[in-house]
Amino acid sequence: MAARAATPSTADLVRQSIQGRRLGFGDIAFPAALLLALLFALLFLATLLVDIFAKSWSALSGRGWSVVSNPLTLNAETAGLWQSIMGSLGLVAVVALLAFPIGISAAVYLEEYAPDNRFTRLVNTNIRNLAGVPSIVYGILGFTIFVRFIRAVGAGGGVGGKNLLAGGLTLAALVLPIVIITSAEALRAVPQSIREAGFGVGATRWEVIRYHVVPYAAPGILTGTVLTLARAFGETAPLLLVGAATGFFSTGSGNLIDKTLGPYTALPVTIFSWARQPGADFRSLTAAAIVVLLVVLLTANAAAIILRNRYERKW
Amino acid sequence: MGEDQLTDSTTAAGPTIATGEARPAGRGVSVGSALRGTGRPAEPAQNTIFDVRGLRVFYGSFQAVADATMAIREHEITALIGPSGCGKTTVLRCFNRMNDLIDTARVEGTILYHGTDIYGEKVDPVEVRRRIGMVFQKPNPFPKSIYDNIAFGPRIAGYKGNMDDLVEESLTRAALWDEVSDKLKESAYALSGGQQQRLCIARAIATSPDVLLMDEPCSSLDPIATLRIEELMIELKRDYSIIIVTHNMQQAARVSDRTAFFTVDVKQTGMRTGRLVEFDATDAIFTNPREKQTEDYITGRFG
Numbered sequence: 001m002a003a004r005a006a007t008p009s010t011a012d013l014v015r016q017s018i019q020g021r022r023l024g025f026g027d028i029a030f031p032a033a034l035l036l037a038l039l040f041a042l043l044f045l046a047t048l049l050v051d052i053f054a055k056s057w058s059a060l061s062g063r064g065w066s067v068v069s070n071p072l073t074l075n076a077e078t079a080g081l082w083q084s085i086m087g088s089l090g091l092v093a094v095v096a097l098l099a100f101p102i103g104i105s106a107a108v109y110l111e112e113y114a115p116d117n118r119f120t121r122l123v124n125t126n127i128r129n130l131a132g133v134p135s136i137v138y139g140i141l142g143f144t145i146f147v148r149f150i151r152a153v154g155a156g157g158g159v160g161g162k163n164l165l166a167g168g169l170t171l172a173a174l175v176l177p178i179v180i181i182t183s184a185e186a187l188r189a190v191p192q193s194i195r196e197a198g199f200g201v202g203a204t205r206w207e208v209i210r211y212h213v214v215p216y217a218a219p220g221i222l223t224g225t226v227l228t229l230a231r232a233f234g235e236t237a238p239l240l241l242v243g244a245a246t247g248f249f250s251t252g253s254g255n256l257i258d259k260t261l262g263p264y265t266a267l268p269v270t271i272f273s274w275a276r277q278p279g280a281d282f283r284s285l286t287a288a289a290i291v292v293l294l295v296v297l298l299t300a301n302a303a304a305i306i307l308r309n310r311y312e313r314k315w
Numbered sequence: 316m317g318e319d320q321l322t323d324s325t326t327a328a329g330p331t332i333a334t335g336e337a338r339p340a341g342r343g344v345s346v347g348s349a350l351r352g353t354g355r356p357a358e359p360a361q362n363t364i365f366d367v368r369g370l371r372v373f374y375g376s377f378q379a380v381a382d383a384t385m386a387i388r389e390h391e392i393t394a395l396i397g398p399s400g401c402g403k404t405t406v407l408r409c410f411n412r413m414n415d416l417i418d419t420a421r422v423e424g425t426i427l428y429h430g431t432d433i434y435g436e437k438v439d440p441v442e443v444r445r446r447i448g449m450v451f452q453k454p455n456p457f458p459k460s461i462y463d464n465i466a467f468g469p470r471i472a473g474y475k476g477n478m479d480d481l482v483e484e485s486l487t488r489a490a491l492w493d494e495v496s497d498k499l500k501e502s503a504y505a506l507s508g509g510q511q512q513r514l515c516i517a518r519a520i521a522t523s524p525d526v527l528l529m530d531e532p533c534s535s536l537d538p539i540a541t542l543r544i545e546e547l548m549i550e551l552k553r554d555y556s557i558i559i560v561t562h563n564m565q566q567a568a569r570v571s572d573r574t575a576f577f578t579v580d581v582k583q584t585g586m587r588t589g590r591l592v593e594f595d596a597t598d599a600i601f602t603n604p605r606e607k608q609t610e611d612y613i614t615g616r617f618g
Binding site for chain 1: 411413418419442444445448451455457468472518519521
């Protein structure tokens with residue numbers, strides 16, 4: 001090598017030019033700053049989780065399963081979340097029964113039937129706006145419309161219309177735009193070529209939608225709806241306006257209709273009211289309730305991810 | 316109708332035109348029975364299947380195709396060729412009213428199919444598509460099993476016969492049966508691109524159509540798969556009339572009996588409108604075209 005050093009060969013020149021890294025300040029500082037931002041966000045979450053779990057430890061370890069299975073009382077040593085969890089599941093059931101059929105139908109209409117004109121675009125934009133409306137506004141809506149309507153038709157169930165049905169209707173109205181948007185996105189992900197294939201063999205629009213578009217979009221729709229239910233499960237503010245309160249308990253007796261039209265409470269509402277109680281016992285109990293809520297939400301999210309990974313189609 | 320002299324179907328019959336072989340009797344609906352009695356009466360030339368008169372297609376205010384007139388014959392392969400944007404795919408999609416699916420599309424003029432205007436008021440586009448099958452540019456099997464891909468069309472059409480036999484027959488005619496006979500329940504997506512396209516052809520012929528429309532069916536395939544599809548087309552024209560859009564002039568020359576050459580006119584406003592330049596026997600188009608534009612295109616001087 002040294003013998004030929006007088007005139008550097010092409011090989012030497014190439015080696016010199018492509019070896020050695022030239023990293024400027026930005027090459028190091030920029031990704032470092034981005035990483036820092038990410039860590040900062042994660043740090044908040046980690047702090048929150050550690051704090052909650054630490055606080056909940058005395059209640060969860062001391063009381064065990066009774067935190068979940070005991071009825072609500074104002075005695076911090078025996079109080080449990082049973083009615084809250086049942087109330088939240090009842091709300092979610094009402095949401096699932098109302099928001100999903102209506103939301104998915106609306107999405108199918110918008111994506112498959114509606115002509116692409118100014119009106120349709122206006123509707124689309126406004127559904128997106130509705131999804132961004134603060135939830136307390138839906139609470140007011142639920143109070144002015146659903147509670148009064150339920151009272152007016154005589155289904156108030158002894159709580160003047162502020163019953164589980166009113167809460168479920170309010171949450172359904174709240175998540176409806178989200179159901180429409182996620183379902184519409186799932187439908188849009190089905191390629192036009194599949195629709196053309198269906199029409200090409202003489203299928204009607206109904207047959208194309210019934211046998212192809214909706215079945216192929218179903219995993220995406222399902223994922224979206226599971227996430228939507230999780231959202232409804234964790235929602236608090238609108239429920240405070242339409243009757244969910246720890247002052248009323250839906251007890252274990254009575255049939256389904258009585259329960260639906262009767263008083264109710266929900267898990268996040270219970271957290272809200274326990275958090276205002278004095279004493280270390282209630283602090284720990286509140287944290288335990290938050291843990292229960294987080295477990296439910298994370299399970300729902302995990303289920304959504306598994307559904308998506310398992311069934312979602314790559315076109 | 317400036318192209319009349321180019322498309323005179325009574326005098327331009329080339330030597331390669333198949334003489335009306337009888338379709339195999341048996342399965343399927345009698346063609347046109349549901350369409351007859353609607354639209355305007357017409358006296359099409361012998362064995363003309365599509366009589367296209369003054370066809371114009373618009374997307375909104377944009378005119379995609381200007382005034383095309385041509386007569387397409389039964390049991391022939393008719394190729395539509397021309398440069399990109401000349402409207403050949405748009406014209407093809409008029410034959411089974413596929414353009415109906417585009418909100419802004421508007422079709423003027425008439426397409427007489429066995430004498431009935433398929434754009435007539437009483438015509439049901441779904442019935443039209445049952446008789447006029449389509450194979451698309453990119454293979455587009457349903458994400459279902461091979462069997463269900465074939466069975467879907469006949470099933471919705473209320474096919475009463477033995478579905479297993481129909482699936483086997485369709486796959487055999489599409490030269491795919493030997494390769495898939497032991498995996499009919501497997502997903503169509505497990506097939507290669509060429510196999511998928513033959514599956515799409517099998518799916519199209521499973522409903523016993525009268526006509527097959529093929530929109531660049533080989534453009535996403537390798538040469539071997541292309542050759543198989545071309546052999547298949549020649550095989551299929553005994554039973555079907557085929558209209559094919561192709562970018563590949565050799566392909567048009569190899570397989571088609573008659574060829575329509577389209578070009579694109581660019582107006583001062585920038586609007587690009589497709590126009591039928593010449594429609595004749597394929598031999599004549601490729602050896603002795605009447606129009607200078609056709610000659611320039613097929614000799615590679617433009618497009």
